Amino acid sequence: MLDTRHPRLALIFGVVLVIVVLSVAVWSSAYRQALTALGERTASDLALASDRVSTQLQIFREQAVLVVEHPGLQTLDNAAGRELATNLLRRFADKSGALDVFYADASGQVLAAAEGVAGADVSQNRYFRRAMQGAMGAEPMVLPGGKRRAYFFAAPDYGPDGRVRGTLVVVADIEVVEQTWRGSLPAVYFTIEDGRVFMSNRFELLFWQLDDDKTGLMTADGGDLPLKVRHVGEHEIWQQGWSPYLPNQALHLGIDLPAIGMRGEILVDVTPAQRIATLQAMAMAAVCLAFGTILFWVAERRRTLAKANAELEVRVETRTRALSDANVQLRREVRERKEAEAALKQAQAELVQADKLSALGRMSAGISHELNQPLMAIQQFAENGQAFLERGKSERAGENLTRIAQMSARMARIIKNLRAFARNESEPVGRVDLVQVITAAVELTETRLRDHDVMLDWRPPEAGAIWVRGGEVRLTQVFVNLINNAVDAMMGQDDRLVRIVVNDGERLTVTVRDIGPGLKQPEKVFEPFYSTKAVGSSEGMGLGLSISYGLVQSFGGNIRGTNTEHGALFTVELDYWKEETAA
Numbered sequence: 001m002l003d004t005r006h007p008r009l010a011l012i013f014g015v016v017l018v019i020v021v022l023s024v025a026v027w028s029s030a031y032r033q034a035l036t037a038l039g040e041r042t043a044s045d046l047a048l049a050s051d052r053v054s055t056q057l058q059i060f061r062e063q064a065v066l067v068v069e070h071p072g073l074q075t076l077d078n079a080a081g082r083e084l085a086t087n088l089l090r091r092f093a094d095k096s097g098a099l100d101v102f103y104a105d106a107s108g109q110v111l112a113a114a115e116g117v118a119g120a121d122v123s124q125n126r127y128f129r130r131a132m133q134g135a136m137g138a139e140p141m142v143l144p145g146g147k148r149r150a151y152f153f154a155a156p157d158y159g160p161d162g163r164v165r166g167t168l169v170v171v172a173d174i175e176v177v178e179q180t181w182r183g184s185l186p187a188v189y190f191t192i193e194d195g196r197v198f199m200s201n202r203f204e205l206l207f208w209q210l211d212d213d214k215t216g217l218m219t220a221d222g223g224d225l226p227l228k229v230r231h232v233g234e235h236e237i238w239q240q241g242w243s244p245y246l247p248n249q250a251l252h253l254g255i256d257l258p259a260i261g262m263r264g265e266i267l268v269d270v271t272p273a274q275r276i277a278t279l280q281a282m283a284m285a286a287v288c289l290a291f292g293t294i295l296f297w298v299a300e301r302r303r304t305l306a307k308a309n310a311e312l313e314v315r316v317e318t319r320t321r322a323l324s325d326a327n328v329q330l331r332r333e334v335r336e337r338k339e340a341e342a343a344l345k346q347a348q349a350e351l352v353q354a355d356k357l358s359a360l361g362r363m364s365a366g367i368s369h370e371l372n373q374p375l376m377a378i379q380q381f382a383e384n385g386q387a388f389l390e391r392g393k394s395e396r397a398g399e400n401l402t403r404i405a406q407m408s409a410r411m412a413r414i415i416k417n418l419r420a421f422a423r424n425e426s427e428p429v430g431r432v433d434l435v436q437v438i439t440a441a442v443e444l445t446e447t448r449l450r451d452h453d454v455m456l457d458w459r460p461p462e463a464g465a466i467w468v469r470g471g472e473v474r475l476t477q478v479f480v481n482l483i484n485n486a487v488d489a490m491m492g493q494d495d496r497l498v499r500i501v502v503n504d505g506e507r508l509t510v511t512v513r514d515i516g517p518g519l520k521q522p523e524k525v526f527e528p529f530y531s532t533k534a535v536g537s538s539e540g541m542g543l544g545l546s547i548s549y550g551l552v553q554s555f556g557g558n559i560r561g562t563n564t565e566h567g568a569l570f571t572v573e574l575d576y577w578k579e580e581t582a583a
Contacts, residue, residue: 015292019285027281034273035235035251042186042253046266049188050257053177053199057151057260060172061136063096064155068168073103073157076111076166085112099150099173103157104128105166122169127154131167134158140174140192140261142207149174149198149206151260174199187246187267190257198262204243217242237270247271378404429555431577432475434466438500438510441479445487449498454487457499466504467577470555478551478559481544482512482570489516489568510572518563525561 067073072088075081089101093114102113108123110116122128127137137154151172159165178199189200195210197217207220216227216238228239229252238252247269254265301308382404388397442458449456468475483498490496499513519525526549545561552559557574 012296015288015295019288019292022288023281023285026284027277030280031273031277032233032235034276035232035270038251038268038270038273039235039253042251042266042268045185045268046188046253046255046264049185049201049266050190050255050264052180053190053262053264054257054260056177056180057153057172060096060098060151060170061138061153063092063098064153064168064170065136067092067101067170068155068157073112073168076103076105082112082118086114086118089114096170097173097176098170099176100171101169102171103166103168106132106164111166125152127152127169128167130154131156131169132164134164137167137169138261140198142196142198151177185266186269187250188264190262190264192262202243202245204245216240238267249274378408429469429471431467432470432472434468434475434502434508434510434574435460436465437470437472437475438479438502441476441483442500444476444480445483448484448487452487452491452496454490454496454498457497461502461504463504466502466508468508468555469575469577470557471551474551475555478548478572479510479512481548482572485544486512486514486516486568489514493517508574508576510574512570512572513564513567515567517567519561519568522561522563526559 067089070088073085076085085103089103089112092098093101098114100113100115102110102116104110104122108121108125108128110118110120110122112118113120125139125141127139130137130139131154134156136156137152139152140149141152142149151174152169153172154167154169156164157166157168178201185201187200187202187205189197189202189205189208191210192198197205197208200206205217208217209220209222210216211218211224211227215229217225219225225242226240230237230239236252238250239248240246240250241248246267249270250267251270251273252265252267254263256263298305298308385397385401385404388394438458439460442456448454479500483500486498487496493516495515497515499511501511501513503509503511526545528546549559552572552574555574557572559570559572561568561570563569
């Protein structure tokens with residue numbers, strides 16, 4: 001009896017051992033894969049949070065650069081001028097949401113401040129010394145009292161002799177910045193140079209400090225916190241019990257942010273990754289157990305091998321058929337997806353073309369007027385020329401023929417711009433004259449601007465052509481959309497002005513500014529179907545700016561919309577055309 005059972009026990013033990021080994025291997029592999037996917041998402045979340053903080057702080061930095069040149073800060077050498085500057089800074093602080101705005105002279109003495117005390121000395125602060133060197137000063141700081149956090153931006157003020165004569169400092173309230181993203185992401189915190197947690201979407205982490213090994217945190221009073229660090233491949237896992245609002249086991253990532261002098265770190269719960277790995281390991285164990293059971297059953301039923309083989313063949317055939325069906329289904333899904341992608345691309349192209357034709361439709365009446373005027377003038381000059389020829393006045397007849405040639409050239413230019421704008425461009429991105437593109441857009445919208453009494457401030461650069469990377473028709477469509485949107489925004493007011501400026505510095509930008517009411521939600525203007533017009537109006541469906549955004553992105557550029565003190569400002573960033581890029 002023992003002789004017959006020992007092989008069975010050995011077989012059972014071997015199968016169980018194989019199942020355990022395979023399950024552990026599957027769990028380890030699945031856990032690593034899940035951590036890799038989780039790490040990619042975590043890196044994206046950390047980058048998103050870092051970009052959000054940098055962008056919100058960048059607003060205060062730009063405000064400091066803009067306000068430092070205000071004429072109201074040029075007469076601080078007398079009491080009346082300082083009083084005027086103080087009122088100016090208070091108004092700016094109220095509008096911008098800054099914690100404080102003040103101006104300090106070259107010695108560091110505060111001459112005017114929105115909330116602070118005039119006469120204070122800031123000469124020992126790092127941001128002030130940096131600004132006095134002619135650079136932009138920036139420094140995170142915990143204000144006296146140890147609870148209020150602020151970020152200081154100091155812009156140098158240059159005198160007529162080119163030297164720095166003072167600085168304008170804008171103080172950003174960190175609590176205001178945190179309100180827009182607190183609790184919206186996994187646990188994220190930002191540390192400053194001295195190791196303290198300066199910003200976080202978890203309030204309990206504020207003012208904690210990096211420990212001596214720079215791998216964990218200590219409480220604000222220096223108390224140690226439990227932490228175990230282990231590495232799974234290239235991933236760093238923290239096991240801690242700091243707070244009920246933090247995961248006990250978390251994937252830790254960090255990124256340096258030299259632009260704002262901080263380091264961002266994120267903690268993401270790894271429980272979902274463990275759960276996925278466990279499910280895959282259990283599935284593998286179940287499969288292996290089933291396979292072992294079948295193997296054991298086959299060993300026990302050696303005498304009925306033929307019947308077992310027949311049953312096995314039936315099962316294999318069934319599984320093969322199911323696999324074939326699954327393969328056919330998969331191929332059909334792949335084909336449908338490719339067809340859907342092709343249809344999507346075609347729909348996008350048709351959407352761009354429809355937007356152009358919509359713009360042409362809105363301009364059709366004015367274009368007809370633009371073509372009708374030259375035609376009537378040509379008829380009149382022809383009749384006059386014929387009359388002058390009959391009277392023998394050939395010189396006067398020649399003047400009329402010259403006028404006819406000019407009118408014909410004008411009509412040809414209008415028709416050329418319309419034909420180029422209306423065609424469905426499929427040429428690849430290439431070298432385009434930006435000045436010619438803007439001029440064509442201005443000519444296409446000239447009638448609408450004139451009919452609605454809109455003044456246009458557009459002065460082509462004296463340098464002539466500016467070659468950029470893009471598509472001529474698509475780039476023309478972008479500026480036609482921006483000009484038309486500016487006109488629509490000013491329809492309810494008496495004064496109407498559109499200003500187009502080309503800044504051909506190190507980074508090429510084109511700004512289109514109006515004096516309308518501005519953008520209600522600047523962050524949503526490029527979303528499809530977002531519009532401030534009445535529902536069902538004939539002014540469009542809110543696709544113009546979305547299409548323009550996609551077109552500029554396809555050139556490798558960028559477009560953004562912001563508000564100014566008087567109206568909206570759209571900035572289009574483009575790349576210069578370089579021969580090595582073309583090659």
